[in-house]
Amino acid sequence: NEILLEVKNLKKYFPVRKGFFGGQTQYVQAVDDVSFFIRKGETLGLVGESGCGKSTTGRTIIRLYNPTAGEVIFGGAEIGHMKENDLHPFRKKMQMIFQDPYASLNSRMTVGDIIGEALDIHNLATGKERLEIIHELLHKVGLNPDHAVRYPHEFSGGQRQRIGIARSLAVRPEFIICDEPISALDVSIQAQVVNMLEDLQSELGLTYLFIAHDLSMVRHISDRVGVMYLGKLVELADSEELYKNPVHPYTQALLSSIPIPDPDVSKANQRILLEGDVPSPLNPPSGCRFRTRCKYAMPKCAEAMPEMKDVGGGHMAACHLL
Numbered sequence: 001n002e003i004l005l006e007v008k009n010l011k012k013y014f015p016v017r018k019g020f021f022g023g024q025t026q027y028v029q030a031v032d033d034v035s036f037f038i039r040k041g042e043t044l045g046l047v048g049e050s051g052c053g054k055s056t057t058g059r060t061i062i063r064l065y066n067p068t069a070g071e072v073i074f075g076g077a078e079i080g081h082m083k084e085n086d087l088h089p090f091r092k093k094m095q096m097i098f099q100d101p102y103a104s105l106n107s108r109m110t111v112g113d114i115i116g117e118a119l120d121i122h123n124l125a126t127g128k129e130r131l132e133i134i135h136e137l138l139h140k141v142g143l144n145p146d147h148a149v150r151y152p153h154e155f156s157g158g159q160r161q162r163i164g165i166a167r168s169l170a171v172r173p174e175f176i177i178c179d180e181p182i183s184a185l186d187v188s189i190q191a192q193v194v195n196m197l198e199d200l201q202s203e204l205g206l207t208y209l210f211i212a213h214d215l216s217m218v219r220h221i222s223d224r225v226g227v228m229y230l231g232k233l234v235e236l237a238d239s240e241e242l243y244k245n246p247v248h249p250y251t252q253a254l255l256s257s258i259p260i261p262d263p264d265v266s267k268a269n270q271r272i273l274l275e276g277d278v279p280s281p282l283n284p285p286s287g288c289r290f291r292t293r294c295k296y297a298m299p300k301c302a303e304a305m306p307e308m309k310d311v312g313g314g315h316m317a318a319c320h321l322l
């Protein structure tokens, strides 16, 4: 399939001023030189511990944030530095589903108006047609047309996430960023929501960036998976390849912390424990950012930042061992 989205050397730094008077400005390097692409109709999983920059990557792609540097190419157009007016048609093509289905819905609006607001912003429908679309969307996500007149607090977490999904679908997007859409839900509901997202994807030809902190959550929904650590993409491969043959020490550690024993994962990768905290992104380690927690760290790792290399068949990783 053709490439729908490409991110090239994307950086997002947030300024932090230390002290009130004349303090120096430091920068949190939330996303630092990240590159990847997503094909049309594909799901790319993006995983890493909290604070690794995966949500910031998603928010920068859909221009909730302006990138500090780098390119975001969507359907052939560079949108990373586009002015707001030119960006308007793209805002319709790219939507986001948020982690917290409680905080992301306006509690004072009815479900119908929450979904209809997206139609209004883009002048897509009014009156009877608008109402029909709202009912159809509720049906698509497994809710009833009667739910349109009710308020978010009347629904469970899983139902609210369905409302959030219906809202994102209202503008007929091509690309949806799912930012930990199931992390806040009961385990019993998680599979239902993932299955629904997969059904909607094949029905509507959607392309997903699926963000999660846990590799086990993205395994089945993702065609390919990228792993982030402290603002850097450290490994990216086809989903099954990544699980069977992780080559970056951080990915190996993440996989070994999955509690369910997996016969597909080689024994050598099963007993690596991830020790220590993630260092501050304000002052990341020199060279390889993982070196303070890596059991293979060598002098070179402090001196040079490892580049992403193809270790075969599009399996990319950034580590001096390779």
Ligand code: SF4
Pocket: 248, 249, 250, 288, 289, 290, 291, 292, 294, 295, 296, 297, 298, 301, 306, 318, 319, 320, 321
């Ligand atoms: Fe470990 Fe060095 Fe590889 Fe970084 S570059 S993951 S510190 S071996």
Ligand code: MG
Pocket: 054, 055, 180
């Ligand atoms: Mg997040």
